[in-house]
Amino acid sequence: STRFNALKADAEWQKVWDERRTFAADDNSAKPRSYVLEMFPYPSGKIHMGHVRNYTMGDVLARFRRMTGHEVLHPMGWDAFGMPAENAAMERGVHPGGWTRENIATMKAQLKRLGFALDWDRELATCEPDYYGHEQALFLDMFAAGLVYRKESAVNWDPVDMTVLANEQVIDGRGWRSGALVEKRKLSQWFLKITAFADDLLKGLDGLEHWPDKVKLMQRNWIGKSQGLTFRFALAAESDTRRVTPGDGIEVFSTRPDTIFGASFVAIAADHPIAQAIAVGDPAAEAFIARCKQGGTTAAELDTQEKLGFDTGLCALHPFDPERRLPVYIANFVLMEYGSGAVMGVPAHDQRDLDFARKYGLSVPRVVSDGDKAASAFEGDEAYTGPGTLVNSHFLDGMDVEDAKREVITRAEAGGWGRGSTVYRLRDWGVSRQRYWGTPIPIIHCEACGAVPVPKDQLPVVLPEDVGFDVPGNPLDRHPTWKHVACPSCGGEARRETDTLDTFADSSWYFVRFASQPKDKPFDKAAAEKWLPVGQYIGGVEHAILHLLYARFWTRALQHLGLLDVAEPFAGLFTQGMVTHATFKSADGRWLSPDEVQSGVETATGTPVTVGRVEKMSKSKKNTVDPTGIVDRYGADAVRWFMLSDSPPERDLEWSESGIEGSWRFIGRLWRLFEGNAPGAEILGGEDKALSRKLHGTIAGIAEDIEALSFNKAVAKLYELTSAIEKAPPSAARTEAVATLMRLVAPMAPHIAEEAWAAAGNEGLIADAAWPQVDAALLVEDEVTIAIQVNGKLRDTLTLPRDMAREEVEAAALASENVVRFLEGRAPKKVIVVPGRLVNLVA
Numbered sequence: 001s002t003r004f005n006a007l008k009a010d011a012e013w014q015k016v017w018d019e020r021r022t023f024a025a026d027d028n029s030a031k032p033r034s035y036v037l038e039m040f041p042y043p044s045g046k047i048h049m050g051h052v053r054n055y056t057m058g059d060v061l062a063r064f065r066r067m068t069g070h071e072v073l074h075p076m077g078w079d080a081f082g083m084p085a086e087n088a089a090m091e092r093g094v095h096p097g098g099w100t101r102e103n104i105a106t107m108k109a110q111l112k113r114l115g116f117a118l119d120w121d122r123e124l125a126t127c128e129p130d131y132y133g134h135e136q137a138l139f140l141d142m143f144a145a146g147l148v149y150r151k152e153s154a155v156n157w158d159p160v161d162m163t164v165l166a167n168e169q170v171i172d173g174r175g176w177r178s179g180a181l182v183e184k185r186k187l188s189q190w191f192l193k194i195t196a197f198a199d200d201l202l203k204g205l206d207g208l209e210h211w212p213d214k215v216k217l218m219q220r221n222w223i224g225k226s227q228g229l230t231f232r233f234a235l236a237a238e239s240d241t242r243r244v245t246p247g248d249g250i251e252v253f254s255t256r257p258d259t260i261f262g263a264s265f266v267a268i269a270a271d272h273p274i275a276q277a278i279a280v281g282d283p284a285a286e287a288f289i290a291r292c293k294q295g296g297t298t299a300a301e302l303d304t305q306e307k308l309g310f311d312t313g314l315c316a317l318h319p320f321d322p323e324r325r326l327p328v329y330i331a332n333f334v335l336m337e338y339g340s341g342a343v344m345g346v347p348a349h350d351q352r353d354l355d356f357a358r359k360y361g362l363s364v365p366r367v368v369s370d371g372d373k374a375a376s377a378f379e380g381d382e383a384y385t386g387p388g389t390l391v392n393s394h395f396l397d398g399m400d401v402e403d404a405k406r407e408v409i410t411r412a413e414a415g416g417w418g419r420g421s422t423v424y425r426l427r428d429w430g431v432s433r434q435r436y437w438g439t440p441i442p443i444i445h446c447e448a449c450g451a452v453p454v455p456k457d458q459l460p461v462v463l464p465e466d467v468g469f470d471v472p473g474n475p476l477d478r479h480p481t482w483k484h485v486a487c488p489s490c491g492g493e494a495r496r497e498t499d500t501l502d503t504f505a506d507s508s509w510y511f512v513r514f515a516s517q518p519k520d521k522p523f524d525k526a527a528a529e530k531w532l533p534v535g536q537y538i539g540g541v542e543h544a545i546l547h548l549l550y551a552r553f554w555t556r557a558l559q560h561l562g563l564l565d566v567a568e569p570f571a572g573l574f575t576q577g578m579v580t581h582a583t584f585k586s587a588d589g590r591w592l593s594p595d596e597v598q599s600g601v602e603t604a605t606g607t608p609v610t611v612g613r614v615e616k617m618s619k620s621k622k623n624t625v626d627p628t629g630i631v632d633r634y635g636a637d638a639v640r641w642f643m644l645s646d647s648p649p650e651r652d653l654e655w656s657e658s659g660i661e662g663s664w665r666f667i668g669r670l671w672r673l674f675e676g677n678a679p680g681a682e683i684l685g686g687e688d689k690a691l692s693r694k695l696h697g698t699i700a701g702i703a704e705d706i707e708a709l710s711f712n713k714a715v716a717k718l719y720e721l722t723s724a725i726e727k728a729p730p731s732a733a734r735t736e737a738v739a740t741l742m743r744l745v746a747p748m749a750p751h752i753a754e755e756a757w758a759a760a761g762n763e764g765l766i767a768d769a770a771w772p773q774v775d776a777a778l779l780v781e782d783e784v785t786i787a788i789q790v791n792g793k794l795r796d797t798l799t800l801p802r803d804m805a806r807e808e809v810e811a812a813a814l815a816s817e818n819v820v821r822f823l824e825g826r827a828p829k830k831v832i833v834v835p836g837r838l839v840n841l842v843a
């Protein structure tokens with residue numbers, strides 16, 4: 001017998017698949033279609049184990065779907081714009097384009113080395129004009145439809161490097177290169193109107209049955225729909241209104257209008273127009289506002305940071321009780337970007353308001369009673385936010401919370417001072433980046449005509465190649481000629497937009513371009529609709545919010561524009577777990593990579609190492625294992641097998657040397673079985689019902705497991721079947737089982753499967769072969785075990801054919817030796833037969 005030469009087989013079959021374009025999808029196929037997609041990689045340099053795991057899962061499904069008669073689209077491309085390329089340019093003086101394209105070449109070769117069934121004909125890289133030019137066209141379509149606008153918005157400004165920084169370039173509040181404290185600066189920037197689809201994006205989640213609940217929940221929370229009352233507080237005449245127009249009042253949003261009689265103050269955000277107006281000429285207010293801007297602005301930070309307020313001297317009138325005056329504060333826990341940037345403070349029933357009221361000695365009236373507590377003054381430091389009955393609230397007294405909400409909204413609307421409203425946490429998507437390596441925004445600014453779209457026949461707006469990264473800032477802005485153009489509208493002197501698009505825009509529609517890639521437009525509607533939506537999308541849970549939401553938005557925008565009649569881009573979503581590895585530290589506290597350690601000792605120094613926690617593979621902790629070396633040692637099939645075998649796919653997988661070795665040994669066992677089935681070998685022996693049954697049970701079980709993406713279960717079944725075959729004596733059934741096993745392992749271990757398939761004299765490729773048919777008759781157990789009782793006591797059990805006639809079952813029971821003994825020669829008075837279960841003989 002010969003050993004399986006994985007490296008030779010890998011190379012041979014990969015070449016065959018490549019040359020024959022085996023995995024090219026046929027747009028015109030009449031077969032049912034299946035679109036399997038894994039999130040495309042950022043070309044950072046090399047493939048890592050996370051990629052290997054992700055792409056192996058998708059590959060098994062894609063190959064399985066091919067074998068079950070589908071026309072499969074399984075494409076691959078590159079999310080190729082972004083900061084790391086510019087950082088490389090700044091640090092090493094290489095051009096971002098050169099760096100990116102080299103990485104793509106390296107990583108493509110690595111993917112090919114793993115034998116993925118990908119349609120390389122459709123490969124795309126978002127950094128190429130033949131991709132981003134079409135994105136520019138779509139941007140202009142959205143612009144024309146009013147889904148794009150410009151407004152002032154804050155950016156991170158590095159005052160030393162005099163440049164805008166991306167969020168990832170701000171580390172602990174400082175510029176990554178200069179170390180200077182970063183400032184917020186206002187710039188006019190481009191936004192996509194994702195909020196126009198807030199409710200659609202929320203409702204759409206309900207229809208996504210094949211998405212993980214946790215991802216849907218994260219999206220719901222991100223969109224953050226709240227219903228309540230928006231209303232206006234009038235300002236009292238005695239207010240200090242030197243700097244504000246009292247007629248405007250203060251508009252607030254509340255989700256708890258029922259608590260309106262519990263309001264004891266009004267608070268506005270530091271950048272609320274009234275706060276800004278007050279700060280003019282009031283140094284104390286100005287200083288307070290500056291202080292508010294220092295803290296973080298995330299919801300979590302706002303909840304935990306110390307509550308700070310500044311009394312403006314303004315007084316608000318309670319809408320139901322003009323005698324009541326509420327002081328107006330500027331407060332650091334109120335966000336300008338949410339609701340109307342102002343709140344009514346109800347300390348008894350809102351924790352932040354309570355913290356604030358206790359600090360500034362404001363009254364805390366209770367208005368919702370939980371059971372017997374109805375006293376007007378609220379005790380303690382924990383707000384009551386539960387259900388209950390309204391108290392101390394005039395006409396609301398005695399109502400429950402929901403009724404009281406409705407009542408207040410009704411009265412506010414009738415009185416004309418408020419309206420029921422819905423507020424979303426979701427903000428419009430700011431897409432402007434002051435960077436070079438991204439899609440140029442196809443707009444020209446003209447003094448006379450404003451923001452003018454680049455005419456479509458002048459697309460793509462191509463990035464200039466001759467740029468330098470030796471000084472900070474945006475090379476597009478510094479370029480001597482690129483931005484100076486004539487206005488497409490009036491022909492006058494104008495300036496090209498030098499902002500580029502957020503790279504999330506590039507990944508928001510690439511799956512459409514995979515489905516259809518004409519030269520002259522982003523995609524063909526009918527052709528794309530034949531493939532979309534993506535049947536199964538697989539990727540990391542880190543994309544659960546932004547990428548998936550932006551892609552859902554972009555798809556809806558295309559639908560709104562009439563370009564594509566698909567609402568949801570991904571019918572099925574699966575988020576896989578991470579690949580982890582133990583971490584190691586040297587005696588003097590350096591992280592060590594696994595190959596610097598042997599048997600608990602640092603190889604170089606001979607000193608013992610500390611074994612740390614098992615963690616996600618990461619460069620910073622040096623606990624990565626490079627897939628390339630592993631593939632060259634064990635072959636692609638063993639690596640793929642291990643990626644699927646040890647853990648459920650949604651859980652983390654711990655990389656281990658023993659694990660990959662186990663997979664490699666198993667590939668060897670398969671080969672010994674396949675080799676023994678050489679063509680022409682004489683088939684010995686007769687039937688082997690048990691093995692046939694095992695085989696057909698496995699065929700059906702694996703199909704279910706793969707469809708459910710339970711790859712580890714499928715692998716476990718293959719181990720069992722293989723062991724059963726190894727133990728079985730020669731028989732026709734065994735020969736059939738080995739021949740079938742080739743096809744069962746083909747999605748996971750395609751190279752050995754092709755090799756064995758060819759050696760067995762089969763025509764064509766196993767990649768094109770049909771999934772084995774299940775013999776349904778073999779799935780039913782055809783024998784049953786029957787309990788035999790005498791006078792209700794168990795005396796024997798018999799294994800009999802399931803379909804045995806009643807009289808025969810009775811006869812078999814009476815013939816049992818035990819029964820004969822217990823009946824002691826008497827004839828039973830009565831025989832009770834429960835088919836398939838028991839026979840009771842009553843003596």
Ligand code: ANZ
Nearest residue numbers: 226253254255256334335338339341342343346349350
């Ligand atoms: C009065 C009130 C009483 C409130 C009460 C809550 C409980 P969600 O549910 O997250 O949407 N709020 C409104 N605008 C705000 C802003 N710009 N910055 C900070 N807080 C703001 O939160 C809505 C509630 O958050 C609103 O309802 C308001 O406080 C506050 F017992 O109004 B509430």
Ligand code: ZN
Nearest residue numbers: 446449487490
């Ligand atoms: Zn003009």
